Amino acid sequence: MTRSGSTSDRPIALEPVGKDNWAAILALELLPEQQEYVASNAESLAEAEQDDEAIARAVVSAGRVVGFLMYSAFGDDDEAIIYRFMIDRREQGKGFGRAAVAKVLEEIAKRGHVRRVLICYEQENEAARRLYAGFGFVEQGPDEDDEMIAVLELGG
Numbered sequence: 001m002t003r004s005g006s007t008s009d010r011p012i013a014l015e016p017v018g019k020d021n022w023a024a025i026l027a028l029e030l031l032p033e034q035q036e037y038v039a040s041n042a043e044s045l046a047e048a049e050q051d052d053e054a055i056a057r058a059v060v061s062a063g064r065v066v067g068f069l070m071y072s073a074f075g076d077d078d079e080a081i082i083y084r085f086m087i088d089r090r091e092q093g094k095g096f097g098r099a100a101v102a103k104v105l106e107e108i109a110k111r112g113h114v115r116r117v118l119i120c121y122e123q124e125n126e127a128a129r130r131l132y133a134g135f136g137f138v139e140q141g142p143d144e145d146d147e148m149i150a151v152l153e154l155g156g
């Protein structure tokens with residue numbers, strides 16, 4: 001993939017999932033080689049409907065849905081986990097991923113009770129590794145599924 005100088009201040013919003021953006025989220029695509037990195041959005045949306053603790057968000061830029069993410073930050077638990085994250089194949093490399101991570105961390109921090117954010121990704125997923133490392137996520141080693149777990153301590 002050609003990368004085209006992403007900017008750190010892409011204006012994006014995270015919007016709750018609902019009937020207005022459902023179809024647009026389902027229409028988002030990954031590159032073929034990225035498909036094993038994250039569950040399909042159809043699966044994630046179905047899962048979110050069944051799971052009260054799942055917080056699903058559309059990543060929206062200028063009124064267009066460019067990505068999707070899902071996290072949980074339940075009860076008064078001091079740990080949140082971001083477990084789905086994708087930017088549409090046509091919108092990658094433009095800074096939306098970075099902007100969305102910044103926004104979701106802001107949203108999670110506002111919940112007040114969260115001290116630590118976990119994220120996991122396939123070990124060969126270099127784009128994810130670099131993206132999250134840029135926010136200070138520190139790799140902890142692989143979990144039982146052999147996915148890398150990285151942790152960010154909030155608020156220093």
Ligand SMILES: CC(C)(COP(=O)(O)OP(=O)(O)OC[C@H]1O[C@@H](n2cnc3c(N)ncnc32)[C@H](O)[C@@H]1OP(=O)(O)O)[C@@H](O)C(=O)NCCC(=O)NCCS
Pocket residue numbers: 001003005006030034037038083084085086087088091092093094095096097098099120121122125126127128130131134
């Ligand atoms: C990972 C992903 C979300 C990044 O989104 P994006 O919008 O393309 O990322 P950005 O343009 O904001 O780039 C931010 C940083 O990510 C890293 N990055 C993104 N794409 C990269 C690539 N192809 N190769 C290496 N690093 C990359 C870089 O550190 C980049 O910073 P830089 O531009 O200063 O080099 C996107 O590639 C994606 O959806 N991948 C498939 C799904 C996935 O892997 N999800 C994460 C695991 S759950």
